[in-house]
Amino acid sequence: MNYQDLFIFLKVVERGSFLSASESLSVPTSTVSRKVQQLENDLGYKLMHRSARKMVLTEAGVKFYNRCQPLFTELEYAAKELDDELAEPSGLLRVTAPVSLTNDLLAEWFFKFMERFPRINLELIVVNRNIDLVEEGIDVAFRIGDVRMQNWISRPLMESSFSVCASEDYLRRRGVPQHPQDLYQHTLIVTRRNPVWNFSKGDETVKIVGDARMKVDELNIAARAAENGLGIVNLPDYVVTKSLIAGRLKKLMPGWQPHPREVHMLYPERKYIPGKVRLFIEFVMFHANEKRFN
Structure with a gap:
């Protein structure tokens, strides 16, 4: 089986038509159709009923797509993680934290992080209110006290006496x-x-x-x-x-x-954590542990 043909099949299903898939892949529609047909020939099953503008999966096509799509997603994650590890991390990182916690503790860690990773740009939203993390596009947030947020990972950073x-x-x-x-x-x-x-x-x-x-x-x-x-x-x-x-x-x-209060670091719960976010999390955890044991 040709895995390029498999990739094109998945793209057709994802985009909903041969035309849309061809535009996404920047290849002719005829090539997309031919590749899917070749995949069907290799498998010995008809995967879809199709025209240039729309397609409908067969029963075999539904089962095949449902098994293969997660595998390809895993491969994309693996490739992205490898790229993040081998390439110099870069891009914008959006972080929010309370004012005093930033001024008296976190700011020095943020500055050291920027020195360590010069191609990562840091945008700090320093406020004493809980902003909407999703709406503001926040990558990492710092909160004090009991924290419960759906679809966000909350890691205890330190105990504030x-x-x-x-x-x-x-x-x-x-x-x-x-x-x-x-x-x-x-x-x-x-x-x-x-x-x-x-x-x-x-x-x-x-x-x-x-x-x-x-x-x-x-x-x-x-x-x-x-x-x-x-x-x-x-x-x-x-x-x-x-x-x-x-x-x-x-x-x-x-x-x-x-009574002390716990300082937490929050970031979105997702299968793939961008390299710049992962590096920031590891960097902050290292300094928090260093402060805890000194």
Whole structure:
């Protein structure tokens, strides 16, 4: 059996007619018809009833197509994967991530990736809202917290630990809380995505849903507000570590551990992952593992 004839047969079925297949393959319609007829002769079965403008599969044609089409798709995937591995990766990669997570952590990884793969262009959509990933044509997305999206793979990237903190000025004026329940007597600065604060100490857990004097969707603004003595914050360590080291903020209730949140990386669930996307995923996972174990 001639596999070129098989390919042409599959293309005719895919396009719905000999004419459309010939236009797609840039070969004469007569050649398409002759190749399909030769395939039928080799198999000993009539695969379709045909004319120049339309075709109808026979029972044998339906069975043959259903068996062969997935095999050819696998071959195309294999060839594409090989090309991605041997050729220098290139093209546009669209990535979205939250603002503070990007500024305080991911940006350096993105820059290193671009240095490593100079022919890959990166388009970053840095926002604090969950945009429509399909409509925006996103290749990879970063999300914080519990993530469930149909037809998207969600890979845990790292666990983001939190710290409850305030400025020395605020604590002098309002006192230092010793227990999470004490927070109800204080002014809280709350982020929109983490309005409920959960704490653990041994087997004891406490949930705090306090009234926020300030609610904001950008974590660094919340940290700055706390530095200016406006209230108490519960923020990821990647946001407040520098402020704690510099003394602009003080960590509170060291015996109580705010619940961490998982950072996830998402990408579409599909059989074939483009080489540029696969390289980006592997690159980010490597740096996340490196950070986790250092």
